[in-house]
Amino acid sequence: xxxxxxxxxxxxxxxxxxxxxxxxxxxxxxxxxxxxxxxxxxxxxxxxxxxxxxxxxxxxxxxxxxxxxxxxxxxxxxxxxxxxxxxxxxxxxxxxxxxxxxxxxxxxxxxxxxxxxxxxxxxxxxxxxxxxxxxxxxxxxxxxxxxxxxxxxxxxxxxxxxxxxxxxxxxxxxxxxxxxxxxxxxxxxxxxxxxxxxxxxxxxxxxxxxxxxxxx
Numbered sequence: 001x002x003x004x005x006x007x008x009x010x011x012x013x014x015x016x017x018x019x020x021x022x023x024x025x026x027x028x029x030x031x032x033x034x035x036x037x038x039x040x041x042x043x044x045x046x047x048x049x050x051x052x053x054x055x056x057x058x059x060x061x062x063x064x065x066x067x068x069x070x071x072x073x074x075x076x077x078x079x080x081x082x083x084x085x086x087x088x089x090x091x092x093x094x095x096x097x098x099x100x101x102x103x104x105x106x107x108x109x110x111x112x113x114x115x116x117x118x119x120x121x122x123x124x125x126x127x128x129x130x131x132x133x134x135x136x137x138x139x140x141x142x143x144x145x146x147x148x149x150x151x152x153x154x155x156x157x158x159x160x161x162x163x164x165x166x167x168x169x170x171x172x173x174x175x176x177x178x179x180x181x182x183x184x185x186x187x188x189x190x191x192x193x194x195x196x197x198x199x200x201x202x203x204x205x206x207x208x209x210x211x212x213x214x215x216x
Contacts, residue, residue, distance in 0.1 A: 007092060020074040020096050027065040035179025036062065036169055040070050042186030044125075044159065047073060051120045052189060053151050055207055056161035057140045057215075058129035060170040067127055067161075070184060077127045078116060078147070081108075099126070113150060120154045138167040140215070143208055145200060148192075152200040157189035160207045162214035185214045 007026055014022070031038060045052050054075070056067065064077065074096065081100035084090040099115050102108035119126060130143040151158050164183035170176065187210055192203050 005088065016095065016097060017074050023092060023096060024068055024071070027068040030065060031062070031069060034062075034177050036066075036177075037179075037181050038066055038069055039181055039183045040186070041183065044072055044075075044186060045157070045189060051123045051154075052125045052157045052159050053120070053147060054125065054127045054159045054161055054186075055130055055143070055147065055211075056127070057163060057211060058131045058134050059138075059163055059166035060134055060172070062170060063129060063134075063163075063166070066163075066166075066182060066184065071127075075125045075127055076119065080132070081112075113146060116147070117150050117154055120150065120156045134172050135167070136172050138171065140208070140212065143204055145204055148204040148207070149197065149200040152192040152195050152197075152203055155192060155195065157191045158203060158207050159189045160187040160210045160214075161185065162187060162211045164215060187211075187214060 007022055044054065054067075056063065067077070076097040076099060077093070078099045078101050079093060081102045081104075084094055084098075084100050099112065099119065101112045101116075116126065128147045130147050131141040132144055133141070135141055148158070150156070162185040164185070165181050169178055169180060169182055190203060190206050190210065193199050
């Protein structure tokens with residue numbers, strides 16, 4: 001509440017890339033104040049390699065802040081369209097270029113997926129939490145298939161992201177924020193073996209298994 005108005009004010013007079021850096025500094029400061037120490041293993045693909053989709057489980061409210069804090073460059077996210085109507089937060093995610101995903105009607109969903117596909121074809125990497133909601137149990141929920149179908153159609157590599165310690169820091173049903181370590185493991189990209197639905201399901205299964213192995 002204190003930082004968001006200042007961030008939006010800065011965003012009015014700067015480029016999207018510089019605005020992203022302001023947001024990143026804010027996210028890192030917020031995590032530090034809360035006592036959450038992010039430990040990073042691995043690295044994202046370099047800019048010259050083109051588009052990729054970073055896929056991570058959705059554990060708690062701080063997942064987007066952690067992801068923003070470790071990105072090497074501006075990488076857009078895909079979020080439910082209702083998030084863009086939230087005060088302050090909605091303005092910030094729109095300014096950094098995040099994509100609204102609608103589930104209200106099939107037509108609006110197709111339009112959202114079209115925008116995602118266009119961004120990937122232009123070389124824009126994306127971050128996605130494909131469960132669509134935070135876990136209620138601490139266990140990873142089943143990933144939605146839509147992002148893997150888009151990745152397969154466009155031939156876009158998927159970068160699995162595994163978390164350790166995220167559930168212990170905060171989770172659904174508790175207002176408690178527990179200081180401590182949050183490990184982020186950036187795993188090697190998985191390249192789609194084809195462009196059809198079967199290839200997309202194989203890609204989804206490979207990403208889920210890779211994340212699960214590195215979360216235990």
